[in-house]
Amino acid sequence: MPPKPLTIPFRPWKCPQCRTFSATTSNRQLGPEHPDYIPIPQPPQQNLPDRPFTKGRLPVPRDVFAGAEGKDKTSPEWLDPHTKPRRKNIRVQAGSREEWKVKMSNMRRQNLREGLVSLKARRDTEQHALKTRSERNQREREEALTRPEREDDRLTAPSHGLDLDHLFHGYIAGSPGVRPDPTRDERIARMRANVAARAEAARAERAFHVNTLYMNARHFIVTPKQLDAAVDEAFGTPENPIKFGDPHSRADMENAASMWAYGRPDRVQDMLDRANGVRGMKAMDGAGGYSVINRDRIRRIAEVFTGGKMEDADEARR
Incomplete structure (x- = not known):
């Protein structure tokens, strides 16, 4: 039988200067099952490295001193x-x-x-x-x-070690080491009055808030029609927009595009002077200021007497 011919695998020639000396395997030489087959960009800061895999498995160390039939191997x-x-x-x-x-x-x-x-x-x-x-x-x-409870923990704990039956039903007659409290009934009555006063104050505050909500709810905008009316009242209509300035002056009405056309608003000192009636102010301003202040005072007094929120005169005209 003639010998088999020796086959040498054919390798294409490659320029030595074009060879790459990198140890990284190209993705084109990896199979589809390899996790690096599809390149995924890595973040700048890598995660912590995993624990290195140890090849093989270390045996469980045996007990050197076992099997001596109850004898000490160092004896x-x-x-x-x-x-x-x-x-x-x-x-x-x-x-x-x-x-x-x-x-x-x-x-x-x-x-x-x-x-x-x-x-x-x-x-x-x-x-x-x-x-x-x-x-x-x-x-x-x-x-x-077994450590005893600290004093700050005892004082700030949600539960306590008080004898509630002893507190609400009085002291037990003839019990050793217990002294009767002569002011117990007075203290309990004062505590109950304080609790009732706080409950009444909370009820009155809630009723006042409900009444105030009821009075202010009449001006709430809850429908599209009310929203359109409020926008027209504030800004006017395209045919008749809101103008600032003197309505009797045509030039003022045409050029006035700001609220400042009426003049600068009142300062705090001006309002205090009007309330105190400082000399040198106009009589009309003083009278108008006093009328507004008196009207507000009367409304507040009426609210105290009636126990509810009352509507202002200016709001009632709207």
């Missing part, structure tokens, strides 16, 4: 039979293989003895530290559970 009763020296003193030649075997066997015995003793000491140290830490945590827990 002489167990160590002496397992680390006893050779019975025969064999003379070996220096540098020979027999000398190396004897040296290794002695080293194994020594390592077994020292390893068991050191492992037992380390295990005892770890168990002692674990037991000490556990006992300390247990003591701290018991102390926290």
Whole structure:
């Protein structure tokens, strides 16, 4: 049978200067099942790296001191039979293989003895530290559970340790260590009066708010027709828009496009002067100011007498 011809895979020639020395695999050389097949832009700040995957699985460490049938492997009763020296003193030649075997066997015995003793000491140290830490945590827990309540916690707690039956039904006659309170009935009556006064004040305030809402609800805009009427009243209609200025002056009405055409508004000092009747003011302004103030005072007095909100005269004309 003739031999098979040797086949060499054909590789296209590539310029050495055009080769890339990057270790990153091109996406075109990855299969569709690879997560990097479709390039996804990465954020500037990467997330924390995942925990590195450990190949294989570490075995569970066995208990070195198990299987001694209740004996301590660090005791002489167990160590002496397992680390006893050779019975025969064999003379070996220096540098020979027999000398190396004897040296290794002695080293194994020594390592077994020292390893068991050191492992037992380390295990005892770890168990002692674990037991000490556990006992300390247990003591701290018991102390926290049996610790008395702090004064600030007791005073700010939503519940208290008062004897409600004793508080509402009086002191028990003949009970030891209990002193009668002669002012108990007076204090309870005063507390009940305070509670009733607060309830009455809250009821009156609510009634006043309901009455005020009822009086102001007549001017609420709840329909499109009312909205159109309010807009026309404030800005006028396209045929008859709102003009500012003197209505008897044609030039003033044509050029006045602001509320300031009526003049500057009153300052706080002007209103105080009008209320106090300072000399030097116009008699008409003073009379008008006094009439407005008196009207407001009378309305407030009537509200106090009636116990409800009353409508202003200017609002009633609307």
